[in-house]
Amino acid sequence: MSKFRLIAAFLLTLIAMPAQAELTIRFTDGEIEPMPFAVPNFIDEGGAGEFAENIARVVASDLQGTGLFREVGAQAYISQVTSFDAPIAYADWQAINTQALITGAVQAGGGQIIVKFRVFDIFSGAQLGDGLQFAGTPATWRRMAHKVADAVYSRITGEGPYFDSRIVYVAESGPKNQRQKRLAVMDYDGANVQYLTDSSSIVLAPRFSPSGDRILFTSYASGFPQIYLMDVGTLGIRSLGEQPGTMTFSPRFSPDGNRVAFALERDGNSDLYMLDLSSGQLTQLTNSPSIETAPSFSPDGSQIVFESDRSGNQQIYIMSASGGEAARVSNGRGRYGTPVWSPRGDMIAFTKQNEGRFHIGVMMTNGGEERLLTSSFLDEGPTWAPNGRVIMFTRESAGAAGQAQLFSVDVTGRNLRQIVTDGPASDPAWSPLLP
């Protein structure tokens, strides 16, 4: 049974009463003082064993990892949470300056675990929102922890959730001139790695389908770079780009998951094409002697942002999803590539090269308000978290021993962190929020 089918096994039920919300974090351009919170180990309500502690630790890690929250450790607690329904000793939590308290309980047995939790606004002395309960198999305990953390994060920030999501990426090994590459998926925080291919062929730049059930990627499996479609459940692979004498690469799903925009190179010239997955119909979107690649759909599917060097160097353009005239949107100094439309539709993330440095940046879809979020020897290939707040990308270090790693950064430019992976890793692509 695949990971993705387990999703359907989740239940979501409401318990407890609504409460008034005072506890909020709002994203601003100013500095944010992380909100102190406490997540005591969840209460074991029968058979929970290690889950009671492990789930609480993952919730804490998710929240702390955003840079918006700071955990108050158990050694500071004055009172202990001894049962899920016991009254909250607000004064004790106020005394250690905890603003948010998350309590939970776990029950396990019969191949199922049930997790419930509540959030309290300590200084208002009230519960924040409804309590929630999730049920799943023991194997999905981390997902249930992510769902708890997502609910807390969303309530306090007003932003959409993103912890319960996965990353498809390229796991790398070997020296720089003989790099071995294989496709892998993992949870957004690096846990639960699963390899999807072996390393017999170079694989590049995978992308999840909008429902997370399929993956597009480029592989040298035929001896030449071609685009492929993988079914995540069966790991079955089908070639999409079998046109002798051409190279196909840079495939991206349309928001409805029915079409694939990609780059096709013939006689040295790369242009963008669209493939209808059910009919197999191929449509040419650009027709220019310059390099066109790296398409990305707008969330409504009506437009495509892409890169082209038609002006003489790499810049970002937007055109209709049916092709035709394109308008240039990048205007600053340097080269702009790998544009990715935000899931919210308001911004475009990109890679910028200028004066020997690489940056991940964002701009509005009209090219305005450009903001560089990172700077290094080699940063490239941004991908958006499902809520459009966080960007993950590849950072490669310089030199003969240079290696690729995955990093994430908040869209404000704060909270740059490395995603810990088993080995070197590149080309991350975020899944949608799991159901």
Added chain:
Amino acid sequence: MNLLSKILILVMALGLAACKNPNRFGADGANGANAGGIGANGLGDPSNPNSPAYFNQTVGDRVLFAVDQSTISDQGRMILAGQAQWLNSNPSYAVIIEGHADEQGTREYNLSLGAKRAAAVQNFLISQGVPATRLRTISYGKERPIEICSDEACYSKNRRAVTVLQLGGGV
């Protein structure tokens, strides 16, 4: 079907696909020298002007490019003219032209750039009378540098198009 058996099937499928990659005689073919089961002896005696070893070492199997360019230099033209002459007198070989880029560029752009470099070489060889049916191109972008430092000394050698000989008169 369990995960292991799925992976095994996948491995087998990819393994079969890899076998399509033809015999190669490249001195630094992107899959490593002599991938495809041909030993170093298959390159022949470098003093024999009709040997792949002579082609690789004396004629020169590669041309280099300026940063972000795919225009062939004057020196490149001389090397390619020699390659064309050799190929025209050794019709039993076909070639794969590998286009490469240095690491100063995004991955997919560099795939396109490598393809432009390979195509530039292909077009030059055709203009020198080598039949197009004997030529095929592939881009490795920045995936297979031959030099691994992060300085221009290495970058200049990585921005290359390599003409890799194969047995067989047509692709």
